[in-house]
Amino acid sequence: MRILILGGDGYVGWPMACFLTEKGHDVGIVDCFLRRELVKQVNVESIIPVYDIYQKQSIFKKKYKKALWFKFCNIEREYNKLVDALNEFSPEIIIHLAEIPSAVYSIKNAYTSSFVAKNNIIGTLNLLNAMKRVCGKVHLITLGNVIDDSVDNFGYLTKIYTQRSIELACKMWKFRATTLKTGSIYGTILTDKQLKTRLDVDEFFGTVINRFCAQAVAKLAITPFGKGDRKIAVISLKNVIQAISVIIQNTEKKGVGYCEFNYVDEICDLLTLADRCCAVSKELGIDVKVRCVENPRIENELNWDGFVLNELEKFNYKSSGNMVDELRILIAELLANNKKIQQFSRRLVPEVHWDRRRERVRFL
Numbered sequence: 359m360r361i362l363i364l365g366g367d368g369y370v371g372w373p374m375a376c377f378l379t380e381k382g383h384d385v386g387i388v389d390c391f392l393r394r395e396l397v398k399q400v401n402v403e404s405i406i407p408v409y410d411i412y413q414k415q416s417i418f419k420k421k422y423k424k425a426l427w428f429k430f431c432n433i434e435r436e437y438n439k440l441v442d443a444l445n446e447f448s449p450e451i452i453i454h455l456a457e458i459p460s461a462v463y464s465i466k467n468a469y470t471s472s473f474v475a476k477n478n479i480i481g482t483l484n485l486l487n488a489m490k491r492v493c494g495k496v497h498l499i500t501l502g503n504v505i506d507d508s509v510d511n512f513g514y515l516t517k518i519y520t521q522r523s524i525e526l527a528c529k530m531w532k533f534r535a536t537t538l539k540t541g542s543i544y545g546t547i548l549t550d551k552q553l554k555t556r557l558d559v560d561e562f563f564g565t566v567i568n569r570f571c572a573q574a575v576a577k578l579a580i581t582p583f584g585k586g587d588r589k590i591a592v593i594s595l596k597n598v599i600q601a602i603s604v605i606i607q608n609t610e611k612k613g614v615g616y617c618e619f620n621y622v623d624e625i626c627d628l629l630t631l632a633d634r635c636c637a638v639s640k641e642l643g644i645d646v647k648v649r650c651v652e653n654p655r656i657e658n659e660l661n662w663d664g665f666v667l668n669e670l671e672k673f674n675y676k677s678s679g680n681m682v683d684e685l686r687i688l689i690a691e692l693l694a695n696n697k698k699i700q701q702f703s704r705r706l707v708p709e710v711h712w713d714r715r716r717e718r719v720r721f722l
């Protein structure tokens with residue numbers, strides 16, 4: 359199938375492009391490198407070096423014997439270019455990942471709050487309108503968050519707006535769309551050096567497990583927030599990619615309309631996650647401790663009663679692998695880039711508080 363990934367230069371989008379190509383699909387990418395820019399803006403870098411898209415395209419072609427179609431387009435600012443991209447690539451499926459995923463960045467200051475809202479909401483509205491004009495019959499797939507009824511930051515709130523806009527478009531314009539609702543994504547995918555996906559571990563763009571593992575490699579304490587008793591949903595990058603591929607395979611003949619599936623590996627408290635990162639680090643020769651720090655966030659209670667982890671079971675899909683194996687791969691990759699972690703080690707401890715104070719969190 360012809361699959362267009364919006365946000366295909368990102369953490370999830372890039373390995374997804376490679377995976378779907380391996381499965382035989384024709385893949386195209388639209389991106390404006392916003393993630394690369396924002397990461398620079400907060401003075402950090404991806405710990406795993408990321409090649410630019412043109413270098414990646416050339417290695418991709420050698421490896422998969424197929425060209426990777428790419429268009430530079432900011433979907434929030436360049437509506438006409440987005441329309442052209444849909445016309446030129448003619449997708450049967452669009453995977454929309456072109457959003458800013460960071461809760462912390464969305465809370466940082468007045469500028470970042472409205473920047474995230476504008477980017478995510480208008481970008482998605484542009485996409486829906488461009489689809490209406492060019493390709494109303496494609497299947498639109500997006501990644502959402504499982505906790506959307508107890509959202510506690512501006513960034514995640516934009517996700518609710520965009521999901522509801524997609525649902526509305528399905529009703530009004532007879533679109534077909536599926537949202538995979540998932541948790542905090544961690545880990546990396548082993549592949550050729552030039553085709554690796556980014557890995558951010560700073561407080562703005564690093565997800566919790568990726569940050570814990572980087573703290574271990576930097577030989578800092580691993581720092582769950584508060585008492586570490588908050589339970590969150592987590593999933594490996596590998597499993598998210600596989601889950602989207604399962605949606606593609608099983609919804610090919612589905613009619614119009616909107617549907618959502620929950621899919622996470624597990625619900626787990628922060629202290630247990632920190633202990634696991636600590637244990638695997640020790641096994642790899644890193645001596646590190648877990649120490650709780652004050653919680654810089656003002657968070658709502660999460661209620662997981664009755665939550666179904668894997669709604670893709672109806673397609674007979676069960677996830678593979680386990681967290682310890684994924685952590686081994688992740689920590690080994692981080693160790694291989696230890697120099698860079700040392701360079702940014704100050705950035706591994708949060709400073710942005712939800713009440714807008716800016717000071718390093720203290721140990722409890």
Ligand SMILES: NC(=O)c1ccc[n+]([C@@H]2O[C@H](COP(=O)([O-])OP(=O)(O)OC[C@H]3O[C@@H](n4cnc5c(N)ncnc54)[C@H](O)[C@@H]3O)[C@@H](O)[C@H]2O)c1
Nearest residue numbers: 365367368369370390391392393432433434456459501543
């Ligand atoms: N990472 C997670 O833990 C997680 C969890 C649940 C859901 N999600 C969702 O998955 C999606 C992808 O997340 P990610 O972690 O890969 O983020 P990412 O920032 O690495 O990837 C997003 C990509 O989209 C691009 N982009 C953003 N705005 C754009 C615009 N206006 N025009 C063109 N390109 C644009 C960025 O440059 C980037 O390459 C997001 O929608 C996010 O909310 C992520």
